[in-house]
Amino acid sequence: MEINPKSNHLDYDMIVFCHLRWDFVYQRPQHLITRLAKNYRILVVEEPQPTTLNGHSPFVVREVQPNIHVLRPPVQSMESIGPFLKKHLKNRVFPIGWFYSPSFISVLETLDFGTVVYDCMDELSLFRGAPAQLIDQENQLLAAADIVYTGGKSLFESKKLKHHNVFCFPSSVDINHFSNVSDISMPDDLKDIPQPIVGYYGVIDERIDLDLLRKTAAKSPETSFVMIGPLCKISESDLPQADNIHYLGMKSYGELPQYLQHFKIAMMPFALNDATKFISPTKTLEYMSASKPIISTRIKDVERDYSNCILLINDENDFCEAINKASSQVLGEYRKILEKTSWDNTAESMKNIIEKVTA
Template sequence: MENSWDKMEKLPEYDMLVFCHLRWDFVYQRPQHLITRLSKKYNILVVEEPIGRIENSENKPELFEITNSLHVLRPRINQLHELGSYLNEHIKQRTFQISWFYSAAFISVLESTEFETVVYDCMDELTLFKGASPELIEQENNLLSVADVVFTGGKSLFESKNKKHNNVHCFPSSVDINHFSGSQLNKVTKPKDLENITKKIVGYFGVIDERIDLDLIKETAQKMPNHDFVMIGPICKIEEEDLPRVENIHYLGMKSYEELPQYLHFFDFAMMPFALNDSTKFISPTKTLEYMSAMKPIISTKIKDVLRDYSDCVNLINGSEDFCNVIENPIETYKNQYKTILENTSWDKTAKSMINLIEKVTA
């Protein structure tokens, strides 16, 4: 993304400020899907986590123009508690219609910036993630005390947050069906980094971090030498040396959202090899529906939200023996169930429902 700060004569009036712990140009997921759609109604500034000041530099703000109504700001400050004064310095506007939080770590901004409506879209239980700040629990409690409406990214999160707020709504991650079904592909050519992978592919795309059961992948790959295990995505919060190195495990790095359908087309199985630990206790994986859109048989560990919603069409496993067994004998009748599930979901519907709820609390 190219810095547009100097090119813009002045910043527009924003209706909504979104505070997000994820980089806009990182893995394309819930924030990008929803905020892009919301920007058709609101002028939005997405504020990312600070990247720190550079010594002996002007430290100009990094501002990226995604569309006319959607901009991304990457603040040049060292600490989040400086964000409020930083925004006041660089944005003349003092009052905004909506603040939208993806992380409670940004809550100090409410001390110096006025918002008519506070929205908390809780997509993950960040307090349980590796490296989470010990202050995050208190910050989230404070955010919940001032939020007008709370959205959650799955049923388990809803059950947790519903105990702490009186206006919580469950919006599991959705999907752009046409994007992943392959209907938008001009031609189906095998990506170059798959050309030498000739066995049946058991594939994954997404962040590779502490949520992935690396031992499970290693053990299964060793037991299934006639299959290739392909891992697509960035490596975060773990080290390269933590990755299992087996001849039939391939790490292809991060791919763009536009590229993913091309890779998914060549998966024989799509996997969600999540570890069952604190960081996965509340997850509702976006990739479940993305895999379904491509009509791929899915193999998953027993994540709570996957187990209770998709047990009739997803191959659920306990360990490497189960993993091997379902590769050999997968559920055969999954496509009809997929179609029924997909008929009832879309990011467009989710965004529209969220807007309706926001308008209710602002009425």
């Protein structure tokens, strides 16, 4: 939808700068932004989509729901985003600037924000292909930020050494979305896959231990291993192939509960590497909400928070043993964990902190 950039319709309260596409995997940014939109008019700015139109590029936003517009700037570089916004937005000063990636730091040279928030959901500098300047850019963002939120305890411990106002908000969950499933029929692409199914959903990238998956599938041929999600920064040729490993591609957030209902066990086969050093997987609580036994490698935040109710593994032998041991006897522990968290509460707490800073 193309909107007149000088109209009052573009008088935003918050501009969110996000390295993830809005239409990619539905995760922390979407959960929080949709809830914050109850109180703020929000523009989500994605990474650029280069164009040959140069200075004549149109300003086109999509309204994804009331109070949320999404813009993919048609500019050549991250440094061009600030001038592009200055040219097309009515205001130059905005109440809140909310950053998911330090790579957008140059916009602070052009636009002013009453409050700068850095919601650090990942240690992006440790991801494959991360630009060398990202560490310096984060230092600049931390210097400019009034508030820093982190997506897990390990990130909190790291960032609190660099900023005076850091708050830990681990990823949360919409329990009803995963527990009250209206359609429990078998999805078509699961119908020919033999049970039992050990399943994963999420991005499939360098954070997944593909060798562990290959070895476990070989040692447990009677089990079907289902991987749901898009490939990112790896290719299909990197994926282990076996008769009992099935890749179903990306599914929408709305479809995930239906698939999850047909997993006997949910898995988190993460590699232990730089990219997973600080992660706190959102899917942990989603799996719990669906009452699924969970098998995970020893991700730090998972192990210290959930070792009493998740089967933790070191290798393919542990994995096969855990498949045989997995049961639903931990559901009482799940309930204790889930009753303490929700995306609604997290978004409300974040909003209250912003209001205190600006009071």
